[in-house]
Amino acid sequence: MTTPIVEITDLRKSYFRGEQVVEVLKGINLKVSEGGFTALMGPSGSGKSTLLNLIAGIDKPDVGSLTISGLDISSLSENDLAEWRSNNVGFIFQFYNLMPVLTAEQNVELPLLLSDLDAKSRKSRSRTILEMVGLGDRLDHYPNELSGGQQQRVAIARAIVTDPTLIVADEPTGDLDRNSASDVLNLLQRLNSEAGKTIIMVTHDISATHVANEVVHLDKGELISNEASNK
Amino acid sequence: MRLYIWIKANSYLTKHPTSRFHVFILRTSLKNAFRHKVRTMLTILGLAIAILAYGLLQTVITAWYSKATSASTARLVTRNATSLIFDLPVFFKEQIKGVEGVDKVAFAQWFGGVYKKPQNFFPQFAVSKNYLDVYPDFELNESDRISWNNEKRGAIVGRQLADRFSFEKEDIIQLKGTLYPGNWEFIVKGIYEGSDESKVTDRMFFHWDYLNAHVESMSKTTILEPNTVGVFISTVQDADYAADVSMRIDDVFKNSIAPSYTETEQAFQLGFVAMSDQIIEAIRTVSYVIVVIILAVMANTMAMSVRERTQEFATMKALGFKPNFLGFLVFSESIFIAMIGGGIGIMITHPSAYLFQMATDNIFPVFLVSNKTIGLQFFCACSVGILAAFIPAINVYRINVVDGLRTVN
Known part of the structure; x- marks a missing residue:
C-alpha cells in the first residue's frame, strides 16, 4: 500500500439535537492512500458527510486522531485550520456553491486571493484551469447563465486552482442529469489519474463508485466495509 | 498527464495571504449591495431622505440661533430691569x-x-x-x-x-x-x-x-x-x-x-431664543430620531442580506477566508450603501434648504447649510453604515461552516 495521506483513528463525533446527544460517528478507523480516489457510501444519516467534513477540516472531532499528510488537524485553531484548508483542500459541493455575483473566472480566482500571486497570475491561472475543464468560452458567464454541469465544472476548477493536496467532494453529481454527472465523474477521474490528486467523494450514486479505486461503506456511524473498487 | 504537469509547474503558493482584497471587496460590495435592487434602492432612498431631513432640521436650529450667534459680545444692551x-x-x-x-x-x-x-x-x-x-x-x-x-x-x-x-x-x-x-x-x-x-x-x-x-x-x-x-x-x-x-x-x-439691566447683546438675544428652547429641543430630538429610524431600516436590510447569503459566507470560510475578512465584507457593503444614500442626501440639502426657506415664507432670513451641518450629515451616514453592519458582521463571524453549508439560500 502507498503512503496514507489521511489517517483516522477511533474518530468519534456527536451532535446535540435539542437535549438529545446523537452519536454520528462511532469510532472510525480509516486510511486513505495518497493519490487515491475514495468513495464514501452509505444511507442517509450514516455519517459519511460528517466524516468528509472532518477530513476537510471544517468540523472538529470529539475524540480520536485525524492526521492529514502527517499533520493532526484536530489540534489546529480555527484560523490555522482556515489557512490549512486554503492551501491543502479543494471543495466540491453538491449544489456547486458558486458566488452568484462573480463570473466563472472570478469564482475560480476566489481561492487564489488567499495566495501571494499577483492579479495577472491569478487571472492567467484561472483561465487556464477553466479551459482545462472545457469552459474556456464561459469565462465571463455568471453561474445563473451556466447549466448545472457547467457550474459543477466551474466548482471543480475552483477546487483545483490552488493545487490542493486533497479534494473533497460531497455528492458532486447529486444535482446533475446523467450526462452531466458522467462528465463530472470523468473529470474527477482525470484529476486523480493524470494529476495524482487524492479525492474523497461522498456519493449515493453506485455508478459514481466505478471511478473510485476504493469504496468505504458506512452505516449508523460505523465503517462496515472498506473495499477496493472493481473499476 | 498534461493537467498534472501544468499544476505542478504552477504549484507555488505561499501560506500567508496578503492584502490584495481591495478590488475584490469593492467589486463584491457593489454587486452584493444591488442583488436586491428594489430593497437596496428603497434603503438608499430612505437614507437620502433621512440625511436630508437631519440636515434641514439642524439648519433650522442653526437659523433659530443665528441672530444670537451673530450678535456681538462686545456690545451691551441695557433695558428696564x-x-x-x-x-x-x-x-x-x-x-x-x-x-x-x-x-x-x-x-x-x-x-x-x-x-x-x-x-x-x-x-x-x-x-x-x-x-x-x-x-x-x-x-x-x-x-x-x-x-x-x-x-x-x-x-x-x-x-x-x-x-x-x-x-x-x-x-x-x-x-x-x-x-x-x-x-x-x-x-x-x-x-x-x-x-x-x-x-x-x-x-x-x-x-x-x-x-x-x-x-x-x-x-x-x-x-x-x-x-x-x-x-x-x-x-x-x-x-x-x-x-x-x-x-x-x-x-x-x-x-x-x-433701574436697568445690562447684558451682552448675545446674551440678550439668547434670552429670546431661550423662550423657544423646548421647541428647539423637540426639533433636535426629532432630527436624531430620524437617524435612529433609518439606522434600524438599514440594519434590517443588512441583516436580511447577510441571512440570505449564509451559505456563501460558509463556502468562503470553507475555502479558507477568515472570519475577520468576511466581517469586513459586510461592513464595506453597509458603508457603501450608506455612502450612496448619505451622499445623495447631502447633495440635495442645499437646494432643498433654498426651497424650504421659500416655502416657509422667509421665517428664517438666514437659512444657510453650514459646513458643520454637512459634516454632521456625513458623520451620521458613516455611523449608520457602521452600526447597521455591526450585528450582521458578528453573525457572519460566528457562522459555523457545516451549518452554513446546509443552509438553503
Whole structure:
C-alpha cells in the first residue's frame, strides 16, 4: 500500500439535537492512500458527510486522531485550520456553491486571493484551469447563465486552482442529469489519474463508485466495509 | 498527464495571504449591495431622505440661533430691569456714555407695525441717528446715510427685507401701528447690507425722533410716554471687561426711577431664543430620531442580506477566508450603501434648504447649510453604515461552516 495521506483513528463525533446527544460517528478507523480516489457510501444519516467534513477540516472531532499528510488537524485553531484548508483542500459541493455575483473566472480566482500571486497570475491561472475543464468560452458567464454541469465544472476548477493536496467532494453529481454527472465523474477521474490528486467523494450514486479505486461503506456511524473498487 | 504537469509547474503558493482584497471587496460590495435592487434602492432612498431631513432640521436650529450667534459680545444692551416691556428714559443715554469703559451709545425702540397684513411681519425699530455707528456689521453707503438723516420719515431696510418685498429706494412703506396707533408712512432712503452672509438683514430702521414727535402729540390721549426708549446699545472699549462695564451701568441707575439691566447683546438675544428652547429641543430630538429610524431600516436590510447569503459566507470560510475578512465584507457593503444614500442626501440639502426657506415664507432670513451641518450629515451616514453592519458582521463571524453549508439560500 502507498503512503496514507489521511489517517483516522477511533474518530468519534456527536451532535446535540435539542437535549438529545446523537452519536454520528462511532469510532472510525480509516486510511486513505495518497493519490487515491475514495468513495464514501452509505444511507442517509450514516455519517459519511460528517466524516468528509472532518477530513476537510471544517468540523472538529470529539475524540480520536485525524492526521492529514502527517499533520493532526484536530489540534489546529480555527484560523490555522482556515489557512490549512486554503492551501491543502479543494471543495466540491453538491449544489456547486458558486458566488452568484462573480463570473466563472472570478469564482475560480476566489481561492487564489488567499495566495501571494499577483492579479495577472491569478487571472492567467484561472483561465487556464477553466479551459482545462472545457469552459474556456464561459469565462465571463455568471453561474445563473451556466447549466448545472457547467457550474459543477466551474466548482471543480475552483477546487483545483490552488493545487490542493486533497479534494473533497460531497455528492458532486447529486444535482446533475446523467450526462452531466458522467462528465463530472470523468473529470474527477482525470484529476486523480493524470494529476495524482487524492479525492474523497461522498456519493449515493453506485455508478459514481466505478471511478473510485476504493469504496468505504458506512452505516449508523460505523465503517462496515472498506473495499477496493472493481473499476 | 498534461493537467498534472501544468499544476505542478504552477504549484507555488505561499501560506500567508496578503492584502490584495481591495478590488475584490469593492467589486463584491457593489454587486452584493444591488442583488436586491428594489430593497437596496428603497434603503438608499430612505437614507437620502433621512440625511436630508437631519440636515434641514439642524439648519433650522442653526437659523433659530443665528441672530444670537451673530450678535456681538462686545456690545451691551441695557433695558428696564423690571421687564423689556417697560421703557427707559432717553436721557439715560448721556449717563451711560459717562460710564467708564463705554465707547458709543445708541438706542432703539420696538415699533411693531403691520405691513399690509400680519403675515408680512418683519422687525421695525425707531433708532437714534448714530445707531449704525454701533452696528458696523450693517453697511450703508454714505450718500444713503446722509439722505436718510435728512428725511424725517426716512427709513432704511435690510437687503433680505428689500428682496422679500421688492423694496427700492424712494418707495413708501405704509405701516399700521399696533403699539403706536395710526397709519405711518416711511420713505425708503437706503438698503443696508450685512457685512457677511450670516448677518440678518430683515429689519427696518427709522428715526426715533419721528416716532417721539408722534408720541408727544398723542400723549394726552393715550398712555404712551414720550422721550422713552426700549433699549440702549453701547459698545465697550474692551470686550474683555464687558461684564464689569455692565455692572457699572446698572449701578448708575440702581436707585433711579427706572433701574436697568445690562447684558451682552448675545446674551440678550439668547434670552429670546431661550423662550423657544423646548421647541428647539423637540426639533433636535426629532432630527436624531430620524437617524435612529433609518439606522434600524438599514440594519434590517443588512441583516436580511447577510441571512440570505449564509451559505456563501460558509463556502468562503470553507475555502479558507477568515472570519475577520468576511466581517469586513459586510461592513464595506453597509458603508457603501450608506455612502450612496448619505451622499445623495447631502447633495440635495442645499437646494432643498433654498426651497424650504421659500416655502416657509422667509421665517428664517438666514437659512444657510453650514459646513458643520454637512459634516454632521456625513458623520451620521458613516455611523449608520457602521452600526447597521455591526450585528450582521458578528453573525457572519460566528457562522459555523457545516451549518452554513446546509443552509438553503
